[in-house]
Amino acid sequence: MPSINYDSATEVTELLEERLVKSLGSDTSVNRRTVLGGLGVAGSAALGVGSAQTGADPGHDDDEHGTFGAVDEYRDTDFDPHQFLTTFNTGASGQESVPQRIYEENGRTVREFEFTAVDTTITIAPGIEFEAWAFNGQVPGPTIRAVEGDLIRVKFENFGRHAHTIHPHLKNLNPEMDGIPQNGPGVLDTDESFTYEWIAQPAGTHFYHCHSLPLKEHLHRGLYGTIIVDPDPERVRENPRDYVNYHGPIDQEFRERLVEEAKSRNHQYAENDAVNEMVMVMNSFDTNFDGENEVYAANTRAFAYGVGETDAEGNWKAGQTKRPIRIDKNERQRVYLTNATEFDFINSFHTHSQFFDYYDHGTTLLPTSKTVDTIMQTQAQRGIIELDYSDHQPGLYMFHAHQSEFAELGWMSFFEVV
Numbered sequence: 001m002p003s004i005n006y007d008s009a010t011e012v013t014e015l016l017e018e019r020l021v022k023s024l025g026s027d028t029s030v031n032r033r034t035v036l037g038g039l040g041v042a043g044s045a046a047l048g049v050g051s052a053q054t055g056a057d058p059g060h061d062d063d064e065h066g067t068f069g070a071v072d073e074y075r076d077t078d079f080d081p082h083q084f085l086t087t088f089n090t091g092a093s094g095q096e097s098v099p100q101r102i103y104e105e106n107g108r109t110v111r112e113f114e115f116t117a118v119d120t121t122i123t124i125a126p127g128i129e130f131e132a133w134a135f136n137g138q139v140p141g142p143t144i145r146a147v148e149g150d151l152i153r154v155k156f157e158n159f160g161r162h163a164h165t166i167h168p169h170l171k172n173l174n175p176e177m178d179g180i181p182q183n184g185p186g187v188l189d190t191d192e193s194f195t196y197e198w199i200a201q202p203a204g205t206h207f208y209h210c211h212s213l214p215l216k217e218h219l220h221r222g223l224y225g226t227i228i229v230d231p232d233p234e235r236v237r238e239n240p241r242d243y244v245n246y247h248g249p250i251d252q253e254f255r256e257r258l259v260e261e262a263k264s265r266n267h268q269y270a271e272n273d274a275v276n277e278m279v280m281v282m283n284s285f286d287t288n289f290d291g292e293n294e295v296y297a298a299n300t301r302a303f304a305y306g307v308g309e310t311d312a313e314g315n316w317k318a319g320q321t322k323r324p325i326r327i328d329k330n331e332r333q334r335v336y337l338t339n340a341t342e343f344d345f346i347n348s349f350h351t352h353s354q355f356f357d358y359y360d361h362g363t364t365l366l367p368t369s370k371t372v373d374t375i376m377q378t379q380a381q382r383g384i385i386e387l388d389y390s391d392h393q394p395g396l397y398m399f400h401a402h403q404s405e406f407a408e409l410g411w412m413s414f415f416e417v418v
Contacts, residue, residue, distance in 0.1 A: 006307060009396055009414065013306035013322070016408060020302060021125050024287055024294060031290055079122065079138045081304040085278050085325065088145040088228065089113060090267060098142045111146045111200075112153040117160040117210070117223065124295050125302040125410065130285050132222035133160055133210075139300050140281040140340065141208070141225030145267060146200035148232040154196045156188070163187035164218065167211035168227060169380065171201045180211045187212045203231035203243070203265070205336045205362035205382040220286060220342040226279055226382065228336055231262040231365065233269070243365045261365040264332075276327055279336040282347045282377070282401070282411065293343055295410050296401065302410025307396060324396060324414035333387040333415075336362065339377035347411075349385065350374040350402040354392070359384040374402050389417045 078097070087095055091102030091111030099114040115135050122132045122139050135141030146152050158164050165187055167179035176184030177196050185194040210223035236243050237259050240250050244258065263271035283300060284293035295302050301322075308322040327333055341347040350373060357367035358375045362384040369375060377383065389397070400412040 006396070009307040013303050013308070013412075016412070017125065017303050017306070017322075017410075020295065020409060021128055024125070024128050031288060031292060031294065079300070081299040081301050082323070082325075084138070084140070084143075084299050085280070087143065088267065088277075088279070089142050090145045095136075095142055097136050097138070105151070109147065109150045110153055111144070111150055112155070113142070113144060115141070115154050115156045115166065117156070117158045117164045119160045119162075122222065122300065124285050124287075124297065124300060128287070128295070128302075130222075130287060130295075133162065133164070133218065134222045135166075135225060139222035139224075140283060140338075141223065143226045143228065143279050143336075144208075145228045145230065147230045147266060147268060148200055148203045148235060150200040152196075152198045152200055152227070154198075155193070156196060157193040158188045158190055161190060162218075163189045163212050164210045164223060165212055166196055166208055168196070168198050169207040170198050170227065170229070172198055178211075181213065200227075200229045202363050203229045203262075205229075205338065205384055207338055207340070207380050207382055209340070209380075216342060219340065220284075222283075224281070224283075224340045226281060226336060226338045228279070228362075230266040230268070233259045233262040233266060236262040236365065243363075245364055245368065246366060258365050265365075274332065275334050276331045277334045277336070278325070279338075280349075281338045281340050282349070283340045284342060284344065284347075284406075286343060291343060293341070293409070296341070296347075296406040297410045298413060303412060305413030307414055324416040326416045326418060327389065329389040329392060329394065329417045333389065335385040335387070336382070337377070337385055338382040339379060341379060344379075344403075344406075346376050346378050346403075347406065348374060348376045348402045350400055351387070352398040354387060354389065354397060356385050356387045359386075387415075389415070392417055394418050 089095060089098050089100055091100050094100055101112050103110050118134055118137050120132055120134050120137050121129050124130050132139050144152060154166060156166055165179040172178055177198055181187050188194055206227040208225050208227055210218040212218045231243060237255060240255050240258050263269040264275055266272055280298040282298050285295040286292060287294045297304060304322060305325050306322055307324055337349055339347045355371045355373045358369040358372060360368040360383045394417050396414045396416055398414050400407040
């Protein structure tokens with residue numbers, strides 16, 4: 001067992017989670033500043049800044065701890081942030097809640113999906129529920145994965161009480177398929193349907209979301225997700241300059257290097273099997289609708305990838321959804337990262353004790369930032385992060401937003417390297 005203090009990590013995560021949950025509770029007037037004020041003393045005490053701070057907080061009572069916890073306290077068991085993390089809907093396979101199929105049509109591969117918009121309730125922390133508008137009943141919406149040049153066909157039906165659309169951040173040549181109120185079918189009212197068709201281009205990590213007005217509310221309520229377009233290695237071989245931000249000569253060796261990289265990104269190639277891939281959508285929730293977020297997360301649940309009770313052998317109590325992301329140190333790690341945070345201009349991703357390569361928008365096969373430990377994304381920005389822990393000792397390695405308050409309000413988690 002590695003010399004990592006799992007108990008301490010568990011205690012800190014639970015302390016932050018308990019404070020967050022207690023502050024929000026059923027009091028809908030609680031704002032972000034109130035939550036952070038309640039977190040301050042507890043957080044610094046747990047992190048070892050000082051042990052006398054408890055007494056400095058007149059409202060603090062150790063006996064109050066333990067009221068909340070992650071075990072069996074999530075009502076909506078349909079959405080598992082760990083399952084979402086590694087599930088890609090390709091048309092051939094994916095989530096059971098996403099009807100899908102793959103077939104050939106006029107010489108082109110078609111990946112067809114059925115999406116619905118529904119009003120639902122999601123759990124964003126133990127006992128804290130949020131009235132969401134969601135694609136297929138989940139936030140974030142399903143991750144679509146296609147290969148460059150495929151046709152993505154989405155049969156969309158609106159079962160919600162409000163009018164919705166689906167707008168893709170793809171290169172789209174047909175304005176009728178843009179998913180905005182002013183073009184094509186416009187907004188779709190309750191029980192209306194439309195079939196969107198988009199060519200999967202360019203290769204990269206892309207965003208999709210409802211574009212109905214008021215836009216801010218339709219995004220904040222949960223109508224968004226990620227589209228991943230894998231590069232086609234043969235296209236890369238023919239047009240390598242389309243995939244690099246490089247203006248020097250491209251010899252055969254360099255060309256083959258790009259082709260191999262494209263194969264590692266393409267889920268249809270064996271080279272991709274050697275990479276552990278994850279999708280993280282940075283999101284946030286304004287629980288009292290005052291225009292500021294009270295809860296932040298990657299994949300909806302605050303501290304979802306934090307440390308719960310563990311034996312450091314990968315075993316977890318039944319019903320517990322809070323646990324770090326276990327990774328094999330000998331595997332290449334790839335995170336498809338999308339920023340769906342509303343109300344705040346930027347969000348960020350920071351790793352402890354590790355640097356990574358970053359591919360902004362995922363549209364290049366060479367990194368746009370190399371050997372960095374923090375990247376920022378504006379609203380709707382996305383990219384690919386690649387990590388290598390092969391020379392690290394086994395144990396817990398934190399990652400979180402580096403807007404500090406975002407981290408204390410839920411966007412803080414761990415990789416468990418084994």
